[in-house]
Amino acid sequence: MAQTKIKPRLAKGFRDFLPAEMLKRQYVIDTVEGVFQLYGYEPLQTPVLEMRDTLFGKYGEDAEQLIYSAQHGRSKSDEVAMRYDLTVPLSRVVAQYENDITFPFRRYQISPVWRGERPQKGRYREFYQCDADIVGVSGMEADAEVISVMHTVYQRLNLPQPIIKINNRKLLTGMGIFSGVPDGQLPDLYRSIDKFDKIGADGVEKELVERGIPAEAVARMMNLIQSREAGVKNLDVLDNQMGDLEAAQVGIAELRSMATYLDALGVPTSAYEFDFTMVRGLSYYTGPIFETIIQEPNLGSVTGGGRYDDLIGLFRRESLPTVGMSLGIERIIDIMTELDLFPSHIGDTVVDLLVTVFDDETQIASARLASQLRKMNIRTELYMSDSKFKLGKQFAYADKKGIPLVATLGPEEVAQGRVSLKRLSDGEEVDVLQADAVDAVVNLMQTEF
């Protein structure tokens, strides 16, 4: 029957991952997960869909517009939406299961989230976040630990020159008060400051004045946020200027404390900087905030995070102090792909060895050999085809898929109980007894480079 074909395509901003790409993704995810567990964080899984009320009213107006709603044709009672991040679901979980959770609660979650933004480079509508958070600790040792986790991940992935930028919402508020910016205009203030990297000092200054903030307030402000001393010295600058302001004082003290712990945890001062122009958009942050940028190539921040001591309070009587971060694995993968940072053992296939089939008569012998190799944990594919078996085709198949080793057993080998093993990378070929095949395979794999 002639039928119109459906054009195969995906919704905007959604992607498929073919096997070669999945192997790279899994390498990154496994590395991240390993580091999370190394620090004692434990896995949590939550549903894709959350109750609408759980998500709304947490992220700020702009962000809320991007939340995907979900619906089912017949059920009208449950208004649900797709999760926008992993932080709000965590807060819900903590409030819902507080009796089953031991605090401090360290959990990680690696899952996709959905945001209806317009896609562009390094930005998708469905993307994975890798979150690690500590619930129930208000001290800066927790914030420092989270940053240390980030730092360890970057090290293990070999990311080039990541810079962890650290600021504090309390400091930003303090700076606003100090400069005499009216309360109602603080959000405008933050938004403009956040653009510092893109539009520069002059641009920020101009934008602030345009938003109706007094020029004198802007001038005092600009002076403060541009301070770029190294490490704790940058905090001294603020201390000297607005040390008598309480909000600022608390913010400065927190960052000083954090620096002390960072040192103890082995995070070098070269790995981070206090950057007072870094703001972050999400509205739930209450204290220290951080984000990581890679200079080259720059795809936006690869990690965001901070302290959100009030968020859990939206789901239960009392809140719990919480700090955490989110690794943007998509951007990390994009960067690693661009710079070719994947180790060579991450190939395009999981298969170690292909067992070829010479003809119909030897097919069973090939299957037996494959089974024997698998018992010894050699990832073995048995060649299959609906057309005639041809060795040339089978070698080409192995080559195309990137399978490193090929086993051949034709009538001669079968008769003698032998097998021929070939390493495609350099053409090295050995002929061994089938009983010795496993040792020979291991040998070929080990000496391969």
Place this chain on the structure above:
RNA sequence: GUGGGUGUAGCUCAAUGGCAGAGCACCUGAUUGUGGUUCAGGCGGUUGUGGGUUCAAAUCCCAUCAUCCACCCCA
């Protein structure tokens, strides 16, 4: 939501109003017990879609869709 670029073979792209092409990929053979190199041949098209101008449109005009980039915001 705003501004701009691009849509031609599976992929990357040529063809500036006059016969729709190349490279790569794929298939076949040279090579019926061995891939990656080479050589020969072959398959592959409603030029995103709809309309308009013209003797004639991939090419010019209008609309529409898709996609990419930038802004906003963000991982």
